Amino acid sequence: MSACRAFRRPGPRRRITLPAILAAAAALSLTACGSGDNPKSGGQTQFVQGTGGVSVVSDKGGRQDAPDLSGKTLEGKELDVAKDYKGKIVVLNVWGSWCSPCRAEAKNLVNVANDYKDKGVQFVGLNTRDSDPAPAIKFEKEFEVPYPSLYDSAGKLLLRFPAGSLNPQSIPSTVFIDRDGKIAARAIKALTEEELRKTLDPLVAEK
Incomplete structure (x- = not known):
């Protein structure tokens, strides 16, 4: 895809940028996609743009805290990522049931989640833009997703x-949160198994 457009409505064949989800946050409307942007560093945050749209903060001291990611899952259960998965590496995948690239990467996420569950790694989905949870739950059953997804249809958690x-x-995006609850890496594309493992392995090896 040579160009990306601001989000208007879900389309079946392209990765969609996140919308201006709330009227009060209209300025958050994003148009960048593809290989990724490279925003200016704030404070001590410094990250390097990797190939294929994967950015990494290799210096632990330069990572920013992940926000509060809590709420109800697609099944209606309460989930607080920081409390429930304290001390674990968290892989947060932003997805929608209507998103074709999300379907393409689903099996990769499932395979790696199963392979790394005994290495202190917890995958969590963040479902957005699904006004009804039913299609998203169907998606999870179809791909045998072994991890929970927060239901964020209005995108409030993303803000x-x-x-x-x-x-x-x-959408899709994947954020990697280290054991200390800090943002260590981000991908703004559908990921292969190799890319997931390549990003996770250094985090697993950290002490």
Whole structure:
């Protein structure tokens, strides 16, 4: 795809940038996608733009805190990522049941989630733009997703990511949170198994 457009409505064949989800946050409307943007560093945050739209903060001291990611899952259960998965590496995948690239990467996420569950890694989905949870639940059953997804149809949780951080900027996006609850990496594209493992392995090895 040579160009990306601001989000208007879900389309079946392209990765969609996140919308201006709330009227009060209209200025948050994003148009960048593809290989990723490279925002200016804020405070001590410094990250390097990797190939294929994967950005990494290799210096632990330069990482920003992940925001409060809590709410109800697609099944209606309460989930607080920071409390429920304290001390674990969290892989947060932003997705929608209507998103074709999300379907393409689903099996990769499932395979790696199963392979890394005994390595202190917890995958969490963040479902957005699904006005009804039913299609999203069907998606999870179809791909045998073994991890929960927060239901964020209006995108309120996405707005909690700090400006200038490695925040989700497209659907799909994947954010990697280290054991200390800080944002260590971000991908703004559908990921292969190899890319997931390549990003996770250094985090697993960290002490």
